[in-house]
Amino acid sequence: MPPHDPSSLDSIDLAILDILQRDNTVPQRAIAQAVHLSAPAVQRRIQRLRESGVIRAEVAVLDAVKLGRPLTLTVEVHVHDEHPLRTAGLRARIAAEPAVQQCYAITGEADYLLIINVASMADYDALAERLLRGDDNVRRFRTSVALACLKVGLQVPLPQQGTPA
Amino acid sequence: MPPHDPSSLDSIDLAILDILQRDNTVPQRAIAQAVHLSAPAVQRRIQRLRESGVIRAEVAVLDAVKLGRPLTLTVEVHVHDEHPLRTAGLRARIAAEPAVQQCYAITGEADYLLIINVASMADYDALAERLLRGDDNVRRFRTSVALACLKVGLQVPLPQQGTPA
DNA sequence: GATGAAATAGCTACAGA
DNA sequence: TCTGTAGCTATTTCATC
Numbered sequence: 001m002p003p004h005d006p007s008s009l010d011s012i013d014l015a016i017l018d019i020l021q022r023d024n025t026v027p028q029r030a031i032a033q034a035v036h037l038s039a040p041a042v043q044r045r046i047q048r049l050r051e052s053g054v055i056r057a058e059v060a061v062l063d064a065v066k067l068g069r070p071l072t073l074t075v076e077v078h079v080h081d082e083h084p085l086r087t088a089g090l091r092a093r094i095a096a097e098p099a100v101q102q103c104y105a106i107t108g109e110a111d112y113l114l115i116i117n118v119a120s121m122a123d124y125d126a127l128a129e130r131l132l133r134g135d136d137n138v139r140r141f142r143t144s145v146a147l148a149c150l151k152v153g154l155q156v157p158l159p160q161q162g163t164p165a
Numbered sequence: 166m167p168p169h170d171p172s173s174l175d176s177i178d179l180a181i182l183d184i185l186q187r188d189n190t191v192p193q194r195a196i197a198q199a200v201h202l203s204a205p206a207v208q209r210r211i212q213r214l215r216e217s218g219v220i221r222a223e224v225a226v227l228d229a230v231k232l233g234r235p236l237t238l239t240v241e242v243h244v245h246d247e248h249p250l251r252t253a254g255l256r257a258r259i260a261a262e263p264a265v266q267q268c269y270a271i272t273g274e275a276d277y278l279l280i281i282n283v284a285s286m287a288d289y290d291a292l293a294e295r296l297l298r299g300d301d302n303v304r305r306f307r308t309s310v311a312l313a314c315l316k317v318g319l320q321v322p323l324p325q326q327g328t329p330a
Numbered sequence: 331g332a333t334g335a336a337a338t339a340g341c342t343a344c345a346g347a
Numbered sequence: 348t349c350t351g352t353a354g355c356t357a358t359t360t361c362a363t364c
Contacts, residue, residue, distance in 0.1 A: 009232070017232075020225035024189070027339060038351050043340070057226040060185035066219045067174070067182075074271055074278050091315060101318030104280075106239055108309035113239050115269075117318075144273035150256055153266030155229045155282055192358065203332050208359070 009054065012037065016045055017054070021155075024058050061152075069099070069117040072146035073124060076110035077132065078139040086137045093131050099123070100131075110142070174219065177202065181210055182219070189223050226317075234264070234282040237311035238289060241275035242297065243304040251302045258296050264288070265296075275307070 009017075015035045019026055028046070032039040049055045064070065079087060094103050094114070102115040118124045124143075132138045174182075180200045184191055193211070197204040214220045229235065244252060259268050259279070267280040283289045289308075297303045 017225070017227060021227055023223060024225045025223050029339075039339090040341080040352085041350055044349085047341095052231070054228055054231045055225045056228045058188060058190050059224065059226060060182070060189045060220050061222040061224060062182060062186055063219055063221045066217070072269065074269060095316060098318075100316060103315040104237065104239060104311040105313040105315060106309040106311050108307070110309070112315075113309070113311075115318075142273070144271040144275070144278070146269040146271050146278075148270040150268040150270060150277075151260060151265060153263075153280075153282075155227045155232070155234070155266055194358075204358085205333085205360075206331055209331090 013045055013049065013054075016042060017049065020046070020055065020058075064117045069119050071118045071120065071124065072149065073114075073116045073118065074144045074146060075112075075114040075116060075128075075132075075141050077112040077114065077141045078109075079111045079137050080139050081137055082111060090131075090135050090137065093135075097127065097131060099127055178210055178214065178219075181207060182214065185211070185220065185223075229282045234284050236283045236285065236289065237314065238279075238281045238283065239309045239311060240277075240279040240281060240293075240297075240306050242277040242279060242306045243274075244276045244302050245304050246302055247276060255296075255300050255302065258300075262292065262296060264292055 012035050016031055019031055019034065028039045028042045032042045035042065046055070064072065077090075079090070081087075090112075094100050099116050099118050100114055101117050102113075104113045105111065106113050116124070116127070118127060128141070128143075132141050177200050181196055184196055184199065193204045193207045197207045200207065211220070229237065242255075244255070246252075255277075259265050259277075264281050264283050265279055266282055267278075269278045270276065271278050281289070281292070283292060293306070293308075297306050
């Protein structure tokens with residue numbers, strides 16, 4: 001995958017990305033019309049954006065409520081030791097746990113921020129048990145219940161470490 | 166959009182969703198083969214999942230670094246008054262702000278959790294100014310810098326309120 | 331739910347700017 | 348190097364069983 005510096009993205013690339021970010025089922029012909037280009041030209045640009053990694057993935061976004069996981073929780077995790085060797089287990093469990101939707105390593109008060117989807121509080125309790133309470137490097141964690149999701153963007157922020165979702 | 170209760174999703178639906186959640190460019194023939202069904206049968210199921218809202222969106226996931234927004238921040242916002250009328254402005258500004266990738270209304274210590282992507286700290290400062298500091302209903306906010314994104318799942322957790330991304 | 335035909339989208343090759 | 352035109356391949360979609 002060749003690297004891609006932002007300066008090589010022209011305004012047409014950005015316009016294409018703006019469309020695909022919202023809906024990647026839009027036919028290339030329709031995109032072509034929107035950006036005043038031919039369909040193959042659009043196709044080539046999309047191909048390049050994929051190869052260079054600007055487009056990281058093309059996915060379906062699912063509805064957690066309709067999947068029977070109506071509860072969303074945010075969890076701030078504090079660890080004793082941030083050393084990779086000491087956090088490797090936690091990271092591996094997080095990667096393997098489908099209920100964990102997102103995980104960021106952060107600075108400041110807490111060390112990790114998790115966004116989790118579960119069917120019930122009982123499920124969360126069990127999850128917290130095997131994910132956090134069993135780990136003696138986890139000092140404490142603070143859970144908040146999400147009441148609403150006001151916005152969901154899908155730009156992947158930082159180079160991913162470990163297993164991708 | 167007809168409602169869809171989780172019980173009406175059989176194991177084949179779940180298998181299809183599991184594939185599409187990772188990569189929605191997989192041809193229906195390949196999905197059909199994976200779930201031991203014919204392509205049109207898969208097509209009908211996908212159509213139903215779309216109409217019922219289980220599949221909420223089909224999108225391209227972009228790389229924020231390659232787009233020139235290498236900084237990810239998480240922000241916990243505390244407000245004075247949670248009344249919808251008093252938070253409407255904040256919510257509207259969040260919805261309109263492309264740098265704000267995600268926003269959850271949460272219980273507990275803070276009232277909102279934001280996940281933000283910006284090009285620089287200077288950009289964030291300007292953003293915080295127009296988004297938060299200008300709002301006299303915002304009591305305080307706590308910003309953390311994300312060091313790494315360990316996992317990104319794309320299940321939309323709760324019914325969205327306000328403008329979707 | 332499966333089969334086969336029609337429509338449509340995506341991809342490649344080639345020519346020109 | 349990039350764009351546009353043309354033609355091909357493959358996928359989606361629809362009608363029928």
